[in-house]
Amino acid sequence: xxxxxxxxxEKVYIMHGVRDDLRVDGRGCEDYRHMxxxxxxxxxxxxxxxxxxxxxxxxxxxxxxxxxxxxxxxxEGFLEFFVxxxxxxxxxxxxxxxxxxxxxxxNTLYKVFNNRNSIDLxxxxxxxxxxxxxxxIDVLLLQCDGNLFDAISVAVKAALFNTRIPKVHISEDxxxxxxIELSDDxxxxxxxxxxxxxxxxxxxxxxHRHVVxxxxxxxxxxxxGRGSLDPESxxxxxxxxxxxxxxxxxxLMEVLQKEESLGKKxxxxxxxx
Amino acid sequence: MPVDTKRVRGPDESQxxxxxxxxxxxxxxxxxxxxxxRQRGQTDVRxxxxxCGLVSQAKGSAYIEAGNTKLMCSVYGPREIExxxxxxxxxxxxxxxxRFAPFSCQKRGAWIQGSEEKDFSLALLESLRxxxxxxxxxxxxxEVNVMVLENDGSxxxxxxxxxxxxxxxxxxxxxxxxxxCSLRQDGATYLIDPTFPEESGSCVADNAENQxxxxxxxxxxxxxxxxxxxxGEMGEETLVDAVRACIEGCHKLYPVVQQALIKSVRRKAPxxxx
Numbered sequence: 001x002x003x004x005x006x007x008x009x010e011k012v013y014i015m016h017g018v019r020d021d022l023r024v025d026g027r028g029c030e031d032y033r034h035m036x037x038x039x040x041x042x043x044x045x046x047x048x049x050x051x052x053x054x055x056x057x058x059x060x061x062x063x064x065x066x067x068x069x070x071x072x073x074x075x076e077g078f079l080e081f082f083v084x085x086x087x088x089x090x091x092x093x094x095x096x097x098x099x100x101x102x103x104x105x106x107n108t109l110y111k112v113f114n115n116r117n118s119i120d121l122x123x124x125x126x127x128x129x130x131x132x133x134x135x136x137i138d139v140l141l142l143q144c145d146g147n148l149f150d151a152i153s154v155a156v157k158a159a160l161f162n163t164r165i166p167k168v169h170i171s172e173d174x175x176x177x178x179x180i181e182l183s184d185d186x187x188x189x190x191x192x193x194x195x196x197x198x199x200x201x202x203x204x205x206x207x208h209r210h211v212v213x214x215x216x217x218x219x220x221x222x223x224x225g226r227g228s229l230d231p232e233s234x235x236x237x238x239x240x241x242x243x244x245x246x247x248x249x250x251x252l253m254e255v256l257q258k259e260e261s262l263g264k265k266x267x268x269x270x271x272x273x
Numbered sequence: 274m275p276v277d278t279k280r281v282r283g284p285d286e287s288q289x290x291x292x293x294x295x296x297x298x299x300x301x302x303x304x305x306x307x308x309x310x311r312q313r314g315q316t317d318v319r320x321x322x323x324x325c326g327l328v329s330q331a332k333g334s335a336y337i338e339a340g341n342t343k344l345m346c347s348v349y350g351p352r353e354i355e356x357x358x359x360x361x362x363x364x365x366x367x368x369x370x371x372r373f374a375p376f377s378c379q380k381r382g383a384w385i386q387g388s389e390e391k392d393f394s395l396a397l398l399e400s401l402r403x404x405x406x407x408x409x410x411x412x413x414x415x416e417v418n419v420m421v422l423e424n425d426g427s428x429x430x431x432x433x434x435x436x437x438x439x440x441x442x443x444x445x446x447x448x449x450x451x452x453x454c455s456l457r458q459d460g461a462t463y464l465i466d467p468t469f470p471e472e473s474g475s476c477v478a479d480n481a482e483n484q485x486x487x488x489x490x491x492x493x494x495x496x497x498x499x500x501x502x503x504x505g506e507m508g509e510e511t512l513v514d515a516v517r518a519c520i521e522g523c524h525k526l527y528p529v530v531q532q533a534l535i536k537s538v539r540r541k542a543p544x545x546x547x
Contacts, residue, residue, distance in 0.1 A: 071288055100395075107392045111504055228403035228497035231520060235513045242509050 004216040014221050015207040023211065023218070030244050032213045037154070037255060038269050039162040047163025050271070051155035054215065055145035058152050060137065060159040064166075066180070067134035069125065077124020077132035079114055081106040083139040083152070090144050098141075105139070105152065108200075113156065118197050123190070127170055131180060135163070142271075146216045153200035154252060160197055161256045164189035199248050201241040205229060210237050212244050289380050302470055309340065309468065316521040318454065318466040321529050323435070325442040325537035333443025335533070337435040340468060341425035346435045348443040351413035365410030369398040369417045371432060377424045379469070393429055400433045400453065400490035400500030406446040415445060426468040430455040433490045433500065438530055442537050449492040450530060451499060454522035456515050457486045458507055463515060465522050483511045489519035493527050 006014070014024055021028050033054035042048040045061040052058075069076060083105040085098025092098070113119065124133040137159070139152055167183040167190055204214035204222045210233070211218060229237075259266060302308070311317045319340040328334035331347035351365060371394040375382045386394075397419065405415070417440065419432045433453030441447060457467040460483050464471050472486060485505020491498055498520070503512065 071292055100391075103388055103391050104395055107388055115506060117506060228492060228495075228499035230497055231516065234498055234501065234516060238509055238512055 004220045006217060006220045010217070011221050014218060018206045018209050018211055018218070021209075025215070027213075029209055029211045030240065030247075032150075032248070033215075035151075035154070036269075037158050037252075037259070039158050039256065039259060041268075041270070046165060047159045047161075049155050049158035049162055051151050051158065052143075053145075053147060053151040053154070053213070055143055056147060056151045057142040058148075058155040059140040059142055060152070060155040061140075062159050062163050063136045063138075064133050064163070065136065066126065066131055066168075069129060069132040073121075074129040075125050076121035077126075077134060078121060079110070079119070079135045079137055081109040081113075081137050081139070083109070083141070085141050088143070089141045093141075105148065108149065109137075109139070109152065109156065112153065112198055112200060115198075119160070119192060119194070123192070124165075126168060126180065127178065130178070133165055135160075146219055147202055147213045149200045149202050150213060153198065154248075157194055157197045157199060157252065158256060160192050161194045161260075163192055165192075166190075195253070199245055199252070201245045201248065203237045203241055205233060205237070210240060212240070291379065307464060307471070311465075313459070313462045313464055316465050316518055316525060318522050318525050321431075321434075321526055323438060323530055323533040325438060325533055326540065331439075331443070333439045333441070333445070335435050335438035335442055337431050337438070339427070339431055339466065341423055342421075342428060342431055342468075343423040344419060344421045344428065344431055344435055346417065346419045346432070346439040348415065348417050348436075348439045348445065350415035350443075351410040351445070354412055354414045363411055364407040365413045365415060367398060367402055367405060367407060367415050367417065369394045369401065369419070369436070371397050371419045371421075373421045373424060373428075377421045393432065396429060396488075396500060396502055397432055397436060401436055401440070401451055403497065403499040404437060404447050404449050404451040404492055405440060406448060409446050415440075415443075424469060426470075426472040427453075427455040427466050427488075429453065429488050429502065430466070430490075434526060434530060438533060441534055449495050449497075450527075450534075451490050452493055452523040452526050452530065453488060453490045453500070454519040454526065455486060455488040456519050456522070458483050458505070458511060458515050460484070463518060465518060483507045487512070487515045487519055489516055489523065491520055491523040493524060 017023055018029065023029070025033070027033070036052045037049060039049045041050045041059070042061050046064045047062040048060060050057070050059045070078060083102045085093040085102045087094040124135070126132055137156060139156070141148065167188045168180050171179050171181055173179070201212065203210045203212060204219055206214070206218055206222045214222070307313060322338040323335065325333070325335045327336050327345065328347045332349055334345065334347040336345045354366060371390050372386060373382050373390060375384060397417070401417065417436050419436055421428050421432070430453030433451055437451035441450060454466065457464045457471055467486070485503060485507045488500070488502040489498060490500030501516065507515065
């Protein structure tokens, strides 16, 4: 991520602001920056979404392919995450520079989303032990302006909401050979239930309080996210995180439903919006 | 490389035969109590054996054993930073490398570092960094290498403890030791310092609530948490209780680790005989 230098005076200014629940850009401690979501932005994918949060811009594309289920869980499909930190976002990602952050992000996403209750992976199963849907979720960082985790999780959720998996059915001939048939109707699709798909809420401790959706400046004030915390503040932060997460989910689902209900009338914004 | 065409090549991907065992033959984690005689819902960590200074070439090293989990760690440095472009004038850099020996887990691992190992390396780095006085080592790097010899659960937690022990043995200035403890939440009760089957197995029926695991890294005398990893899903109160239990577990390790350090110091500088 782009390195930001803060002077002592700036630091004091930001910390005092946070103490009084008024941050540099006028937000309170538990407010997100302006967020924009657009789904169905890439036509070659089965589901896609673009999310901007402040100046952070994330593009997620989901492709569904038929694969073999893992032997441990024969009746479930699975998700594969890949996060690409493109050098567009910051020059530090050039070459192999973004690899480390990319693996960190994709490992976290895998941990958070690959959960029995978040998506019912059994709906991705085609025939147990033989075929299942594999969802390749590719995340592209277009611009970095702090709080990647939250923005990515929202984008993934929106893209999963937008995902349409073609319906298939299995026919069996006399000799017991199985064949997968794809439905003729391109609109005959399966949707995923994203009601329980989680959103990540990152909290940053600045001074004695914690803030949601920290900008790069604020993050630089909290030791760049590499300090230690006393147990009590961790408990407070989980409480805040839960509250903020709940407050984020409801409007997000509403926005996604609303966008979809517009259908073809929806005005496309694209990447220059 | 010449390829022997007459030879029957094995499949590219292979699985351990153990996972194809019928359900009845698989070992089940008991629903009550624990196999090794410990109790559920109590902070009775496995007895730990720790010793410093087993790698003679390293600046500092440590070995730790808890049940069948065995791992070793060596620390090299401080030395001049290798990648000049990343030289930080004000503070040193810590590098962590976490590896499983290929034979350490039930399934054979590859020699190249996998994504799980990279994840653990990062978690280890983030847990250790607040404990080390890096500003005392400007323009230098300190390397921490952890090798898991046998994985029987809670490897990350023990890796943190072992690495901080090795750092202390290397004479690196630190604010505090860093101790790790992990826990497997199983519904309303928890299993502290879980063994591998307890950690990975689904102990109870599917769809039960509060299934997950938590790993905490603690600076015991400063009472600061430097690392917290949580997997699975848990209610907020459960998570809070789980973290508290882990902290308690860490404190139980503290005397053992202290003793190991005292022993190593005695060995290095024997008290004068008079």
